[in-house]
Amino acid sequence: MDKLTEKQRKFQLSEDKREYRLWVEAKNGKAAHWDRWRSNPIPSATAGWTIDKITKKPTLSENFRKHPERQAVFDYMNQKAERAYLKIAPAEFRSRRKFVQSRISLEHRLGKTIFTTLAINQYGDEMPAMNFHIDSSDKDSGLTCISVFNKGHYTGGYFVLPQYRCAFKVGDGDVFVGDSRKVHGVTQIEGEGQRLSVVSYLRTDLGYAEYVEKAYPPRSPRPQFRVDRYQIGIPSYRRQETLKKKTLAFLNRHNIDPKRVTIFVADEAEYKIYTKALQESPYNKIVIAAPGIMGVRNFMAQYYKEGTPVVFIDDDIQDLETIPFVKKAKKDEDAREELVAGENQKEQNKLEPVRNFEADVIFRGFNAMREYQSYIWGIYAAPNGYFLKNRVAVGLYYIIASFYGTIIRHSKDLLVGTADKEDYERSVLYFIKDGRVVRLDSVTADTDYYGEKGGLQETRTPKTVEEGAIYMLKKYPKYCYDLGKRQKGAMKGMHEVRLKESD
Numbered sequence: 001m002d003k004l005t006e007k008q009r010k011f012q013l014s015e016d017k018r019e020y021r022l023w024v025e026a027k028n029g030k031a032a033h034w035d036r037w038r039s040n041p042i043p044s045a046t047a048g049w050t051i052d053k054i055t056k057k058p059t060l061s062e063n064f065r066k067h068p069e070r071q072a073v074f075d076y077m078n079q080k081a082e083r084a085y086l087k088i089a090p091a092e093f094r095s096r097r098k099f100v101q102s103r104i105s106l107e108h109r110l111g112k113t114i115f116t117t118l119a120i121n122q123y124g125d126e127m128p129a130m131n132f133h134i135d136s137s138d139k140d141s142g143l144t145c146i147s148v149f150n151k152g153h154y155t156g157g158y159f160v161l162p163q164y165r166c167a168f169k170v171g172d173g174d175v176f177v178g179d180s181r182k183v184h185g186v187t188q189i190e191g192e193g194q195r196l197s198v199v200s201y202l203r204t205d206l207g208y209a210e211y212v213e214k215a216y217p218p219r220s221p222r223p224q225f226r227v228d229r230y231q232i233g234i235p236s237y238r239r240q241e242t243l244k245k246k247t248l249a250f251l252n253r254h255n256i257d258p259k260r261v262t263i264f265v266a267d268e269a270e271y272k273i274y275t276k277a278l279q280e281s282p283y284n285k286i287v288i289a290a291p292g293i294m295g296v297r298n299f300m301a302q303y304y305k306e307g308t309p310v311v312f313i314d315d316d317i318q319d320l321e322t323i324p325f326v327k328k329a330k331k332d333e334d335a336r337e338e339l340v341a342g343e344n345q346k347e348q349n350k351l352e353p354v355r356n357f358e359a360d361v362i363f364r365g366f367n368a369m370r371e372y373q374s375y376i377w378g379i380y381a382a383p384n385g386y387f388l389k390n391r392v393a394v395g396l397y398y399i400i401a402s403f404y405g406t407i408i409r410h411s412k413d414l415l416v417g418t419a420d421k422e423d424y425e426r427s428v429l430y431f432i433k434d435g436r437v438v439r440l441d442s443v444t445a446d447t448d449y450y451g452e453k454g455g456l457q458e459t460r461t462p463k464t465v466e467e468g469a470i471y472m473l474k475k476y477p478k479y480c481y482d483l484g485k486r487q488k489g490a491m492k493g494m495h496e497v498r499l500k501e502s503d
Contacts, residue, residue, distance in 0.1 A: 047074065048117040049108045049206055058108050058206050074118060074198070075111030081145040081200045082113040084175035089143055096142035096202060104207035115145070115200040123157060123186060124194035132162060135180035144180040144201040146170065152193030160185045212394045212436065216502070218373040219435035223407045225309045227366045230405075232261045233304075235289070235296045236315035237270065240277035243315040246447075248283045250317055254357035258282040263315075264289040264296050264303075294419040297401070297426075301415065304408040309366050314402040319446040320361055320379070321351035323388045351385045354443065361443055365405045368392045369438045376430045377438040378404040383446060393439040395502025396479065399427045403445050406430075417475075420468030427499060428472075428479045462493050469495040 010023035014037065026032040045063070052059040064071040086093045093114070100114045108116055121130070135144070146159075150172040158167040159176060162183055170176045178184070180201070189195060232251070236243050243263070251261065263278075263286045265271050271288050278284040289299040304310055354360050365377040372392070378399030380388055401423035414429050416422040430437050472480050483496040 044119060044121045046117065046119055047071075048110050048115075049203065050117060051203070051205055056209075058210070071110070075113075077147055077198065078111045078113045078115050078118075078200050081147050081175050082111075082115065085114070085143065085145050085177050088177045092143050099142075099204070100202065100207070103204075103211035104202075105210060108206050108210075110200070113200075114142075114202055116203045116206050117201055119199040119201070121197040121199070122194060123189050123197065124154075130186040132160070132183050132185040134183055141202045141204050143177050144199055146176045146178070147198045147200065148172065148174055148176070149196040149198070150193060151196065152191070154189045154191035154193030154195065156187050156191075157189045157195045158187040160187060212372065216395045216436040220373070220375060220433060222373045223370055223375055225307055225366070225370075225407055227309055227363055227370075230260065230309040230311060230362060230366065231304060232256065233264060233300050233310055233312045234261065234315055235264045235293070235300065235312070236274070237266055237293075237296075239315045240274050243274075244277065244281060247313055247315050247317045248278075248281060250319055250357075251283065256358065258285070261285060262287055262303075264300055266291045266296065292419060294416055294422055297422055298415045301406075301408065302410055306408055306410055308408045309405065310408055311362055311365075311405045312401070312403070314447065316447050317403060317445050320354045320357060320403070320443055321383065321446050322354050322360070322443050323385050323390065324350070324352060351383065351388075351444070351446075353446075361440070362405065365438070365440055368440065369405065369407075372436060372438050373434070374430070374436050374438040375409065375434050376404060376406045376426075377440065378427075379439065379443040379445060380441050381444070383444045388444060389441045391441050393441050393502065394436050396431045396499060397427065397437055397439045397501050398499050399423060399430075399437055399439060400445075401426070402447060418468045418471045420465045421472050421497065422468075424468075424472055424480065424497060424499060425476070428476050431479070462495070466495040469497050472497050 011020050012023075012034065013020050021037045022035045024033055024035050047061045047064055049058050049060055051057070064074075082093075085096075096114050100109065104116065106112055110116060110118070123130070148170040158169050160167040161178075162185075167187060180199070186195075186197075234243070234247060248261075261283050263274060263283070265274050265286060265288055267288060271286055274286050275284070278286070287303065289296040289303070300310075300312065361379075365379075369375065369377040372394045374394070376399055378397075381398060381400040404423075411433070413433060414426070416425045416429070418425055427437055469482070473482055478500075480497045480499050483498050486492050486494050486496060
């Protein structure tokens with residue numbers, strides 16, 4: 001509070017000395033009054049590696065950069081803390097170490113440990129206690145290690161875990177390993193002594209971008225386009241009624257401008273059928289493409305002008321779904337133990353429809369593609385919330401043909417040469433050309449891939465599927481492997497392959 005006194009600001013401390021409020025003088029017709037109660041200022045500092053807000057690159061804190069001898073002391077402390085982590089929580093430690101070793105450079109690890117960053121808090125006269133709170137950190141960062149050092153004598157300073165109804169003192173030189181995303185706090189310190197708390201933790205965002213650049217360097221320049229000029233292309237075959245009831249109804253619910261939408265059919269006969277079926281629909285722009293799924297896919301890729309952002313959607317998409325997530329709370333007091341996807345499996349399995357198709361999927365997909373210097377983006381293939389994650393996957397991933405976005409390039413090396421595994425081949429072709437593809441792993445499609453009549457089901461047989469699988473295995477052995485024939489389900493007996501995905 002010394003700084004407030006120096007500025008001659010009138011303030012008042014709460015009885016427990018954990019909060020204060022300021023006196024606000026009369027101004028602009030408002031009477032003088034006490035402002036809201038605030039938490040006491042926290043004498044704390046961040047040291048180690050963080051992400052620069054402007055450059056978005058890893059940067060070392062100034063105190064370590066200018067004083068490497070200080071960092072050396074903390075490096076030694078982190079090595080001790082790491083040993084405690086391994087001894088107290090071996091399973092969690094090995095999981096974090098595996099992530100760190102594969103994705104974060106030694107340069108960005110303090111003392112070559114699994115820690116990248118420190119939060120240093122000093123408890124004493126200026127901050128006698130820390131109110132109950134939840135740390136706003138990456139849910140994938142693992143546990144944190146708190147090393148405690150005492151100076152002088154004090155009473156209190158207990159570490160409190162209210163969900164367990166317990167409080168305990170971390171001794172001088174001891175290390176406490178715990179989950180900082182659970183409610184915790186520190187009781188009031190009394191006396192002239194001080195308690196120094198050094199929190200060692202991992203910032204996963206330090207490693208992901210660097211890992212992607214290192215493992216999957218971009219091979220093409222960053223795409224240039226206007227996302228607000230996107231188009232939508234829908235291939236359809238013998239599914240005029242399905243198209244109306246599902247995909248076009250979905251687009252209409254989300255107020256997608258019909259001028260953006262083009263429907264591609266196989267031949268003149270199909271054109272007449274679709275024209276009659278859609279004469280009452282605002283989505284009635286129909287173009288004759290080419291017979292067969294391979295033919296129509298390659299035609300669509302050449303139909304639009306170079307540089308056009310296009311979303312290709314199948315004709316049987318009933319809805320797009322996502323897993324629930326919670327936005328970061330603006331204020332610490334609002335940060336309660338709310339649902340976060342992945343932490344509650346029962347809730348995670350419950351998919352919910354996307355609220356704003358354009359903003360939450362289309363714009364997000366194209367912006368992620370541009371950010372990560374890719375030319376194609378897609379969604380997760382399996383409509384199962386258990387497997388979905390709130391992340392953008394970058395590298396080699398399967399981009400399912402039922403829904404994906406791309407920037408049009410009239411490149412022959414992007415044209416597919418098979419029908420039944422054309423989306424597998426397209427994923428590989430874009431990866432080879434650009435060094436990476438992008439996938440929104442929190443979004444999936446509500447559709448019956450194999451039960452809807454028409455479309456690819458009209459021509460798909462076990463023989464054509466096997467031909468596609470053999471084609472992929474022979475042409476791209478570096479990027480896929482053989483799964484053999486399905487043993488159960490709707491596609492029993494069909495020959496499958498799988499991409500050697502980045503995970």
